[in-house]
Amino acid sequence: MGTYSERNYLNTPTGIKSWLFTLDHKRIGLMYLFAIMTFLFVGGMIALVIRLELLNPGPDIVAADIYNRLFTLHGAIMIFLFIIPSIPAALGNILLPLMIGAKDVALPRLNLLSWYVFVAGACIAMYSIISGGVDTGWTFYTPYSSTTDSAVISMTFGAFVLGFSSIFTGINFIVTVHKLRMPGMTWFKMPLMVWGLYATAVIQILATPVLAITLVLLILERTWSIGIFDPMMGGDPVLFQHFFWFYSHPAVYIMILPGMGIISELITTFSKKKIFGYKAIAFSSLGIAFLSFMVWGHHMFTSGQSEFSSMIFSVITFLVGIPSGIKIFNWLATMYKGRITFETPMLYALIFLFTFSIGGLTGMFLGSIATDIHLHDTYFVVAHFHYVMMGGTVMAFLGGLHYWWPKIWGRMYNETHGRISAILVFVGFNMTFIPQFILGSQGMPRRYYMYVERFHTLNIVSTVGSWILAAGFFLMLYYLVISLFNGKPAGNNPWGSLGLEWSTPSPIPPENFDDDLKFEHGPYDYDKVIAEKTI
């Protein structure tokens, strides 16, 4: 039985000011965690309303223009306010210094600034709701976004500000990984989560500035009619799409790469086995980051771009399957003949392998030009990116959240509840989105308020699935909150993991580690360590 470390970052020092002006990466990470969980709740509630509206073909509970605002808000909140900051800014902030044996991130003041910028950006984006909402979809395509009378300016300005928060985190992480690794922690002894965060940070700083300038141009287009995206004035609306996807496609990998990092940690810990193909996984993260910048045109096969460039984009899109496949097969090989146990985090890792594979493989349908012409803007696309983002990133995030929960709070959640919740989430998720693949292939367009009668049955299945999914999440909310008060003390290392973060007490002491911290073994040397001593 473990003990609860009495002197920890949660209670030392005390007082509200010590939180608001903290430079401690753990506290900043925790403040991010509260912020993004709030937005996950809001975005999830909106999703339930959308699914409820789609229960029947005709108008049900909201009007058509409200419906347009709701799906825009759902997308914008989930992407800019939840998924993008979820793993890097919340979990990554807490874990990155711990995993490389550092006392903090390299630039703590910049770290705190990034949180305040995030909150400011979130407030500006939320202001767009009370000033009428936005009905463009989260992609803000011109010319509709430059002509609609909804609150596009405040929403895009919010996203612009949020981008800076993301850039600051990215800069901080790259510098931290380069400069603050403890003696002995060479590049190839870093945990794969750190490689994932590093590759993510590279994309964050390379892609986000382009989104920033794109949103500025959109705002100028709306306020001053500068004409750059306006065909009536010699401009080009498709240029907006190019700019937008030059950021937003790499952003998809900002979302998935740290999730893949988490999966590497979970699979090794719960298989008690050395990771298979360490370097292949590490380099495949960088490979995905590299390729991510050359595939944006696959969002635009129907936009009128030249067939030749569509062909090139399609081929490069297929290449992304290689590093992704390398990861999947390496994880499977790691589990082979491992001592696998099925705690909640491992369940999420297995769910990830299943749902992310479906998400990735259906991406191939959309990456081939001919099938994409049929599937473009249908529910097939909706199902595909939910399988990648929710089935991939969110499942990895939930796995990571459960895995590091004892480290963050010093207390265990109820394992039985955790497993039931994971199964509910798995069943609910697949029940919600598998019907949407079928609906999409039958031609049901995305973002429509009403649909024809023959799509009714599958929409009922999908909506009921969303309720099961919600039940899983509410159960999770319940037992996680309860665990803070009467969870069993976790001790340093409840999972028997070799990661550096588990060698320090839980919750973590303010200074992270003792001064005499030594690098003794790599994060995955289970064979060696188990041979030396019983964990």
Added chain:
Amino acid sequence: MSHPAHLQHHFSDSEQQYESSKLGMWLFLLTEVLMFGGLFCAYAIFRAWHPEMFYHAHKMLDVTMGTINTVALITSSLTVALAIYSIQNNRQKDTVRYLTITILLAVVFLVIKYFEYAHKIHLGQLPGKFYTYGGIEEANPHLFFSMYFIMTGLHGIHVLGGIAVISWVIVRTKRGEFSSDYYTPVEMVGLFWHLVDLIWIFLFPLFYLIG
């Protein structure tokens, strides 16, 4: 081991702290380059579509004023480099002097820019729907001025930002916070200022010297 006042607790020595700040700054400059990169990309597309219009519209710009501004900024890059050199040799007074000259040159740049803008606003050579000038025959001349005002405007905002951070460094230098042991903020501000210059070095030929 002695523990200098400027050293933050999570670094093991000054060298590590200096290297971290420098890498962070270079990464930030990279994001700046990419942000302007989007605009250069838009410029390239519109110029490729309307080469004749860009040629005729560029004649509305005053090459003399642009040249003076270019010289002012290049000189300011020299003075900011001299400021860093001075602090490395513990000559704080020279540092303050050189940084002050840098700010003066930046102000010269902005004043000239003000006169250029005012002249164009007067003639109606403005972006998008505000364009009212009648002297250019080709289609869509407002696009040239859209690009001109956005790119030089964003650059101008960076000049203002540069003036602000250089002033902050002057105040801190006067307080005696920097010496040859610790001058990271002086060098970081210098790096930023060089980037502001560098962007202008590209803007100047792209707008004023179209051949």
